[in-house]
Amino acid sequence: MRDVAIIGIGIMKWGELWEKSLRDIFVEASLNAIDDAGVDHIDSMYIGCMSSGLFVGQEHLGSLLADYLGVRPIPATRVESACASGGLALRQAFIEVASGMNDIVLAGGVEKMTDVGGNEATYALGTAGDQEYEGYHGITFPGLYSMIARAHMHKYGTTREQLAHVAVKNHKHGSMNPNAQFPFEVTVEQVINATMVADPLTILDCSPITDGAAAVIVCPYEMAKKISKKPVVKIIGTGHATDTIALHSRDDVTWLNATEKAGKMAYGMAGKKPDDIDVVEVHDCFTIAEICVLEALGFAERGKGGEMAESGMTSLGGEIPVNTSGGLKSKGHPVGATGIAQVHELVTQLRGDAGKRQVENARVGLSQNMGGTGGSSVIHILEAE
Amino acid sequence: MRDVAIIGIGIMKWGELWEKSLRDIFVEASLNAIDDAGVDHIDSMYIGCMSSGLFVGQEHLGSLLADYLGVRPIPATRVESACASGGLALRQAFIEVASGMNDIVLAGGVEKMTDVGGNEATYALGTAGDQEYEGYHGITFPGLYSMIARAHMHKYGTTREQLAHVAVKNHKHGSMNPNAQFPFEVTVEQVINATMVADPLTILDCSPITDGAAAVIVCPYEMAKKISKKPVVKIIGTGHATDTIALHSRDDVTWLNATEKAGKMAYGMAGKKPDDIDVVEVHDCFTIAEICVLEALGFAERGKGGEMAESGMTSLGGEIPVNTSGGLKSKGHPVGATGIAQVHELVTQLRGDAGKRQVENARVGLSQNMGGTGGSSVIHILEAE
Numbered sequence: 040m041r042d043v044a045i046i047g048i049g050i051m052k053w054g055e056l057w058e059k060s061l062r063d064i065f066v067e068a069s070l071n072a073i074d075d076a077g078v079d080h081i082d083s084m085y086i087g088c089m090s091s092g093l094f095v096g097q098e099h100l101g102s103l104l105a106d107y108l109g110v111r112p113i114p115a116t117r118v119e120s121a122c123a124s125g126g127l128a129l130r131q132a133f134i135e136v137a138s139g140m141n142d143i144v145l146a147g148g149v150e151k152m153t154d155v156g157g158n159e160a161t162y163a164l165g166t167a168g169d170q171e172y173e174g175y176h177g178i179t180f181p182g183l184y185s186m187i188a189r190a191h192m193h194k195y196g197t198t199r200e201q202l203a204h205v206a207v208k209n210h211k212h213g214s215m216n217p218n219a220q221f222p223f224e225v226t227v228e229q230v231i232n233a234t235m236v237a238d239p240l241t242i243l244d245c246s247p248i249t250d251g252a253a254a255v256i257v258c259p260y261e262m263a264k265k266i267s268k269k270p271v272v273k274i275i276g277t278g279h280a281t282d283t284i285a286l287h288s289r290d291d292v293t294w295l296n297a298t299e300k301a302g303k304m305a306y307g308m309a310g311k312k313p314d315d316i317d318v319v320e321v322h323d324c325f326t327i328a329e330i331c332v333l334e335a336l337g338f339a340e341r342g343k344g345g346e347m348a349e350s351g352m353t354s355l356g357g358e359i360p361v362n363t364s365g366g367l368k369s370k371g372h373p374v375g376a377t378g379i380a381q382v383h384e385l386v387t388q389l390r391g392d393a394g395k396r397q398v399e400n401a402r403v404g405l406s407q408n409m410g411g412t413g414g415s416s417v418i419h420i421l422e423a424e
Numbered sequence: 425m426r427d428v429a430i431i432g433i434g435i436m437k438w439g440e441l442w443e444k445s446l447r448d449i450f451v452e453a454s455l456n457a458i459d460d461a462g463v464d465h466i467d468s469m470y471i472g473c474m475s476s477g478l479f480v481g482q483e484h485l486g487s488l489l490a491d492y493l494g495v496r497p498i499p500a501t502r503v504e505s506a507c508a509s510g511g512l513a514l515r516q517a518f519i520e521v522a523s524g525m526n527d528i529v530l531a532g533g534v535e536k537m538t539d540v541g542g543n544e545a546t547y548a549l550g551t552a553g554d555q556e557y558e559g560y561h562g563i564t565f566p567g568l569y570s571m572i573a574r575a576h577m578h579k580y581g582t583t584r585e586q587l588a589h590v591a592v593k594n595h596k597h598g599s600m601n602p603n604a605q606f607p608f609e610v611t612v613e614q615v616i617n618a619t620m621v622a623d624p625l626t627i628l629d630c631s632p633i634t635d636g637a638a639a640v641i642v643c644p645y646e647m648a649k650k651i652s653k654k655p656v657v658k659i660i661g662t663g664h665a666t667d668t669i670a671l672h673s674r675d676d677v678t679w680l681n682a683t684e685k686a687g688k689m690a691y692g693m694a695g696k697k698p699d700d701i702d703v704v705e706v707h708d709c710f711t712i713a714e715i716c717v718l719e720a721l722g723f724a725e726r727g728k729g730g731e732m733a734e735s736g737m738t739s740l741g742g743e744i745p746v747n748t749s750g751g752l753k754s755k756g757h758p759v760g761a762t763g764i765a766q767v768h769e770l771v772t773q774l775r776g777d778a779g780k781r782q783v784e785n786a787r788v789g790l791s792q793n794m795g796g797t798g799g800s801s802v803i804h805i806l807e808a809e
Contacts, residue, residue, distance in 0.1 A: 040524045060556065091551075092477040096559065098551040099506035102682075102799030105666040106673070112685045114664035115800070116512055117504045121484035127501055131516065138523030139425045166483040171445065174481065279499035281490040288491070297487075300497045414487030415500070 040137040044263035045272045045421065047076025047256035048383045053220045053371040056250040061095050061151035062107045064252040068376075069108050069147050072254035077268055081256065082141035083114045087128035087148035088375035089121050093163035095151050104147075114141075121167035122324060124148060125253070125378025126408030126417030130277050132257050133419075142262060147254035148376035160248050164374070167411040169285035181245055181325070183286050183412045185237035188327040191293045192239070197330065197345030199239055203230035204348040205326035206243050206368055212355060213365020215396040220249050220371030230326075244326040249371030253379040255386070264424075270390045276309030276420035278302060284414040293342075297416040298335040298407060305405070309420040313337040316420070317401040318388045319359060320381035322409035323366040332407055333361065336418075355396055363388060363396045378408030382419060389423040425522040429648035430657045430806070432461025432641035433768045438605045438756040441635040446480050446536035447492045449637040453761075454493050454532050457639035462653055466641065467526035468499045472513035472533035473760035474506050478548035480536050489532075499526075506552035507709060509533060510638070510763025511793030511802030515662050517642050518804075527647060532639035533761035545633050549759070552796040554670035566630055566710070568671050568797045570622035573712035576678045577624070582715065582730030584624055588615035589733040590711035591628050591753055597740060598750020600781040605634050605756030615711075629711040634756030638764040640771070649809075655775045660788075661694030661805035663687060669799040678727075682801040683720035683792060690790070694805040698722040701805070702786040703773045704744060705766035707794035708751040717792055718746065721803075740781060748773060748781045763793030767804060774808040 049071025056064060065086070073081065086104055091097045101115035118127045125148030132146035152160055165174045168183060191197045207227055213219040225243055233241035263271045278301035286292055306312060313336060321336070323329035330344030338359055339347040347353060353361035364370050364384035367377055385404035387393045401423070408417045434456025441449060450471070458466065471489055476482045486500035503512045510533030517531035537545055550559045553568060576582045592612055598604040610628055618626035648656045663686035671677055691697060698721060706721070708714035715729030723744055724732040732738060738746035749755050749769035752762055770789035772778045786808070793802045 062556075090477045090483050092475045092548070093483075095555070096547070096551055097555040098475050098478075098504060099553070099669060099796050099799060101505045102666045102669040102795060103554065106668045106670075106799070111667055112665040112682055115505075115666050116516070116664070119483060119502045119504060120486045120500075131501070134523050134525050135519055137525065138519050140519050140522065162481075163477070166477055166481055168484070169488065170480070170482045171447075279501070280497040281487045281500050282496055283491045284484060284487040285491075297497055410487060411484050414484060414491070 041139060042260035043133050043136045043257050043274045044260040045255050045257050045274065045386050046263045046267045047072045048386045049075055050218050050253045050380060050383050052218050053249050053251035053373060055153045057153065061091060061097065061149055062103060064151065064250060065104050065147060065149040066108050068252035069145060069254040072145065072256050076256040078143055078256060081110055081113065081145045082143050083135060084145040084147065085128040085131045086117045087124035087378060088117055089119055089124050089150060090163045090166060095154050120415045121410030122374040123378060123408045123410035123415045123417045124375040129255065129379060129382055129419060130279055130417055133274055133277050136257050136259055143256065143258045145254055145256055146379060147252065148379035149252040150373035150375040151250050152248045152373060153250050172285050181237035181240055184325040184327055185240045187292050187331065188239055191327060194293055195342035199231060200227055201345030201349045202244060202326040203227040205323060205329045206230045208354050209323060209362050209366035209368040212363050212396055213369025216365045216370055219365045219369050220247060221369050240325055246324045246367035246372035249373040251371055251373035251376045253376045253383050255379060255382055271424045272386050272389050273422050274419055275422045276305035278304030278418040280304065281415050282413055284411055286412045293331060295331050295335040295413040297413055298332055298409065301416040301418045302336045305418040305420050311403060311420055316403050316405045318363060318385060318398045318404045319361045320364060320384050321361060321407045323362055323368050324372060336407060360398050363393065363398060378417060381406040381408060385421050389421060426524060427645035428518050428521045428642050428659045429645040430640050430642050430659065430771055431648045431652040432457045433771045434460055435603050435638045435765060435768050437603050438634050438636035438758060440538045442538065446476060446482065446534060447488060449536065449635060450489050450532060450534040451493050453637035454530060454639040457530065457641050461641040463528055463641060466495055466498065466530045467528050468520060469530040469532065470513040470516045471500065471502045472509035472763060473502055474504060474509050474535060475548045475551060480539050505800045506795030507759040508763060508793045508795035508800045508802045509760040514640065514764060514767055514804060515664055515802055518659055518662050521642050521644055528641060528643045530639055530641055531764060532637065533764035534637040535758035535760040536635050537633045537758060538635050557670050566622035566625055569710040569712055570625045571671065572677050572716065573624055576712060579678055580727035584616055585612055586730035586734045587629060587711040588612040590708060590714045591615045593739050594708060594747050594751035594753040597748050597781055598754025601750045601755055604750045604754050605632060606754050625710055631709045631752035631757035634758040636756055636758035636761045638761045638768050640764060640767055656809045657771050657774050658807050659804055660807045661690035663689030663803040665689065666800050667798055669796055671797045678716060680716050680720040680798040682798055683717055683794065686801040686803045687721045690803040690805050696788060696805055701788050701790045703748060703770060703783045703789045704746045705749060705769050706746060706792040708747055708753050709757060721792060745783050748778065748783060763802060766791040766793060770806050774806060
């Protein structure tokens with residue numbers, strides 16, 4: 040397998056983009072990535088998208104987006120793993136370049152979520168769970184994650200305030216990200232007293248509904264060293280694993296098996312351990328998710344994720360800054376784009392281009408992108424040249 | 425890149441399977457493939473599915489199907505390219521094994537289409553076209569293909585009877601396939617006089633709505649030679665290309681650019697030309713499609729696909745038997761599964777296991793799987809040991 044590097048990244052301002060269509064935002068982010076890479080063509084592309092069928096009544100994104108990006112007839116493949124679709128697009132691009140099949144491959148992610156109303160969006164997101172055993176009985180994702188939160192509080196003594204600290208930190212980070220959907224700060228009190236969604240989670244514990252896209256360009260590492268005018272960032276590890284899609288089928292609803300296993304795969308491939316990582320982007324679709332993910336990845340001891348959030352360790356300036364982009368919470372969560380945007384932030388950090396939110400001397404970064412309540416998880420570890 | 429072979433195939437009886445769910449049929453076909461391969465595990469899997477979101481309200485198939493197949497926590501990735509999703513699943517499995525990332529990989533395809541009514545199914549299938557410029561104005565797939573048919577008749581003198589011959593041949597082949605949805609024979613007169621769907625296409629020119637799944641197991645060729653108890657079938661070429669998603673954007677609506685380009689890619693990789701191919705499975709979603717595809721792949725001269733259909737050359741016993749499985753027309757067209765089922769038929773032929781529909785001395789086979797009106801096309805060339 041050939042070594043693979045990232046030579047270009049592109050994103051756009053996320054939000055409720057009613058004046059733009061899915062194809063518009065994908066093309067905008069992709070052109071930014073191609074421009075950043077300085078390449079004059081791409082050989083192939085992958086698109087992460089969860090549910091363009093339900094959100095905008097459009098499948099066949101490979102053909103559509105290759106056409107609108109002006110790159111047909113190149114191979115273009117959509118991949119889907121619910122909210123982990125973006126991470127998976129990068130993994131497939133990695134495998135294709137590593138295999139020798141193609142050299143310059145774009146991995147993009149996109150979701151246009153605000154063309155439907157709230158009920159339709161909630162239904163579409165619910166298709167990431169088990170429709171026959173979860174959705175049919177009426178539960179939606181805030182409800183599923185609230186049960187994880189309650190179980191974590193019961194089992195480990197995690198507090199309501201500790202959950203809130205995740206949102207406070209991520210909004211603080213997001214306030215420094217010009218592309219974030221909600222770049223404002225919040226306090227612990229505001230989070231706790233916000234509109235209740237699914238007890239104990241308030242609206243400020245939940246990531247928003249977002250329109251957005253992001254893209255990265257990968258190529259063989261040896262080629263990257265020759266052609267790239269920017270610091271080359273190598274993909275040194277990738278991991279992907281699955282768990283039961285239904286939350287009730289798990290032995291322990293507070294433990295993310297797929298994230299643990301994908302993490303071990305990525306750490307093993309990279310020859311790294313949690314202590315070697317300088318900056319982390321994880322899937323904080325709800326505040327409790329960040330806590331559980333950091334435990335499953337070995338950054339916090341089992342059951343201690345809440346204490347870690349409260350301690351400040353995961354803030355900018357702390358021992359291991361997490362979600363410097365603002366995370367899904369503040370930056371927004373266009374589900375198919377999220378996994379690529381996480382990698383966009385890591386590359387920005389590893390290049391030293393993160394401005395006010397720069398992590399000093401960041402050399403190794405880890406991204407974790409999750410589908411459903413943890414039914415799938417995709418992890419990448421990146422290293423600066 | 426490592427050489428890759430197919431060591432297991434699995435399918436099931438297709439039809440209106442109201443007593444089975446999407447997960448049931450995928451598991452049934454996959455277990456058949458695993459059993460056929462004689463392996464005790466798989467390392468990773470790909471699932472081709474066009475629109476489980478619109479057909480059964482379920483995304484996140486990687487997690488769901490790895491779970492129900494009993495293979496979690498292995499990586500499981502859904503790919504989508506409308507009706508070419510199955511072919512793409514095999515291509516991704518090929519790339520993953522070729523890369524060295526994993527050894528034993530399942531490529532499956534599935535679609536459960538009859539849980540919704542006809543209008544919803546027509547809408548879901550319409551998302552393979554350009555929703556903003558085609559679907560919005562009310563056109564559906566029979567309408568799009570009827571325009572291709574009319575243009576082909578006008579430009580090349582293709583006749584109504586020639587179109588019918590495609591259906592007659594494929595139903596004759598399908599009558600020998602125990603897994604086919606509609607294993608009955610039809611006559612030219614029956615096709616022409618059947619219920620009109622979109623002039624000139626009658627219902628017997630159209631492939632049906634089907635529930636079905638299929639799966640194959642791939643592994644490195646060197647491993648296949650050691651572990652397989654059945655004739656090893658090597659994947660010697662793969663091609664994938666895109667075209668405009670909207671039919672009206674093409675220079676010539678009778679010419680399938682993506683199929684031509686994917687074909688050139690696959691022929692080039694395999695070191696083969698049309699004359700070297702013994703048996704072919706192509707995407708006859710409508711009778712006119714088979715005619716256009718055979719031209720784009722170089723089996724017929726441009727404009728002569730209709731004459732070829734009438735000549736009997738593409739029938740069992742003819743010079744180049746096409747769609748010995750019955751094709752999408754008679755076997756059925758569960759859109760995400762079709763590309764895998766095509767390969768299932770080729771492997772059956774190349775192993776010499778096709779019984780009454782066996783092509784004598786078949787050693788090299790080609791499959792062509794298409795999305796939309798040709799906006800994407802995926803081609804594989806297989807060779808018996």
